[in-house]
Amino acid sequence: MADDERRRMVRPPTGGESSGRSVGQRLKAARSHTASSQHWLERQLNDPYVQRAHAEGWRSRAAFKLTGIDDRFHLIHSGMRVVDLGAAPGGWVQVALKRGAALVAGVDLLEIEPIQGAHLIQADFTAAGVGDQLLAALGGAPDLVLSDMAHNTTGHRETDRLKIIGLIEAAAAFAVANLKPGGGFVVKTFQGGAAGDVLQQLKLAFTDIKHVKPKASRADSSEIFLVATGLKRC
The missing domain is CATH 3.40.50.150 (Vaccinia Virus protein VP39)
Structure with missing residues (x-):
């Protein structure tokens, strides 16, 4: 369930282009989050299906x-x-x-x-x-x-x-x-x-x-x- 709860809280991508912020920048911004939230964010950013979904315009890796x-x-x-x-x-x-x-x-x-x-x-x-x-x-x-x-x-x-x-x-x-x-x-x-x-x-x-x-x-x-x-x- 955790994966589905998280994917529903992330705003769906509107297209295949990147958000303009690098992975490093987003991870730096996430340091103020709780340890569990930061772990989830790191996993999302490194997940090839998340990356594909963003690039291909799907609303979620699901x-x-x-x-x-x-x-x-x-x-x-x-x-x-x-x-x-x-x-x-x-x-x-x-x-x-x-x-x-x-x-x-x-x-x-x-x-x-x-x-x-x-x-x-x-x-x-x-x-x-x-x-x-x-x-x-x-x-x-x-x-x-x-x-x-x-x-x-x-x-x-x-x-x-x-x-x-x-x-x-x-x-x-x-x-x-x-x-x-x-x-x-x-x-x-x-x-x-x-x-x-x-x-x-x-x-x-x-x-x-x-x-x-x-x-x-x-x-x-x-x-x-x-x-x-x-x-x-x-």
Whole structure:
């Protein structure tokens, strides 16, 4: 979660050019920060995916997680409808549109700067009526539901585990209830964080389930992504 919390606090790049300040200058300016903040900043500045995202105009390094997943599973197709849960700052929305999605509806607790071709909502996805807003924005059932949602950790392992499971359950329930037959679902989880009951339900609902850790996911992060394809309809 730490990576996602941090990336959402950084103002998205507006283009591919540098900010005009050197890495050394930015590190010098960061010396007044706490040790943990400075460590995170140093890691960001030295991260090749952060540098690529800035150079290529992506809003976050997380864009490369989705491109890595899509390169493997070929989930995004021309003309499809996509829902993005936990969409801020918009990197996954950008990827979906660039790879051919016709309509993308995204939601996050944080405000998302507008992206042409996307309908973006600032709201709690788990609140009543928000799911309906997303479906209305698409004008029909989605072909793909993406969830990069995460929560603010409390430091209490069991509490955090239950919150992780709650978000996965909410995203999975939305996907199963609303996807078109044959549709796909991608959800972020964490090693040891997903409940067996949720996984079992998804195995019943989809024809294939895979776990993947994209190259862009940091090695020291426990995050993994569950990719479910081929939604069944009775």
